[in-house]
Amino acid sequence: MASPFKREKPGPLEYMRQWPLRLIVGGTLVFLYLPLITLMVFSFNDSRRNIVWQGFTFKYYEKALTNDSLIQAFVNSLTIAFFCTIISVILGALAAVMLWRFRFPGKTAVEGSMALPIVVPEICMGVAMLVFFARVFPWPTGLPWPLNLGAITIAHISFAFPFVATVVRARLSSFNRELEEAAKDLGASEWRTFWDVLVPHMKPGLIAGALLAFTLSLDDFVITFFTAGPDTVTFPVKVYSMLRFAVTPEVNAASTILIVVTVVLTAVGLHLQNQNNSKESKA
């Protein structure tokens, strides 16, 4: 009989005790993060051509931060992402509640059409948006900022809110219907029940959905490219146009700033979610 103190063979899920798996995990991390780290490191490179390391400098950060059209594109992107997130979360949450709660004729069709923007290739969505805003619903030009960003914002909402709906729907399936009945039993109206019981339950899904919508909107290139006009350039589109002239460290610097912004926002979002989870999940 084996001694009880002998180390047992690692189980299939004990990744850290099997060296081939450790190797794969390590390799994957390198594969995922090395390009990003390279981008960040070369943003400090004191060279115009950005191929050979020439020395450390903050020069290109200064250049990026004083480049008015780049800043404008950055602000545009953040503004679009902000409105896209708020409206997508509201629309997505309402759609999820409707699909979870009610039965109605054509429900399957509605569910299917909601998933469509997730599966339709972005390039098709982009062309469709271009045609839509050119022929069916021309967005007036020459509107003051931020109204001129309307077309892009609408396009972003249309592909972001199904993601929110999917996440919130998944969260809702774990809802205990007795909680809703308990609230009503204690005298709460439909609205009070919705706000006091259902919304708190949906909160992690809402936060995850908001993060998704925000990042989807912030880094979307294809669809934005087809809906953006000359005065409504977003950050990814601007970076693309800068790359056509030269790959300068300025692009790296701007991208690094964007990475830091998204990482910080994601961290804040995850922190909010964790707070929420530690409060209720084990119940």
Added chain:
Amino acid sequence: MTDASPTQATKPGTVVKPNPIISFEKITKRFGKTVAVDNVSLQIQEGEFFALLGPSGCGKTTLLRMLAGFETPSEGRILIDGKDIAPLPPNKRPVNMVFQSYAVFPHMKVSENVAYGLKMDGVAGGEIKTRVAEALELVKLDGYGERMPDQLSGGQRQRVALARALEAAARVVARRAALGA
């Protein structure tokens, strides 16, 4: 199957008192072709401790859910204090229940859970505080008010649900007393 409906609860010899507080009159509930509750009549007097026993699936919960307003009887009517409660939605009915899963709100503190019914009833903040403290004392959970439900054992959660229902139901008793009913 032998007769396993809650009708058994009313013994043939029970003397029916004049003013039952809750009265089921010939209640039948069908779900599709399944008959969940079959022609039940029973009466509960004020102050009476009433236990409804039966094997699982015999319709105890369905009967209770019809009283609370989450199901509508297919036939018959339910009276509370002599009035038919059919038109009242669940949140307007003067009855409260402890749910099978306890349904303690996971995102609210124990004290907020117990206070919920009082808050919905528009009771003043100061009064809510003292009454919640009393209710928690009654179920021997004094000092647990600041805890979240996931920091309680199953039995403690059940007692929170009980305190919550009792406190919400107490308002009815209080109101009845005030009206001299």
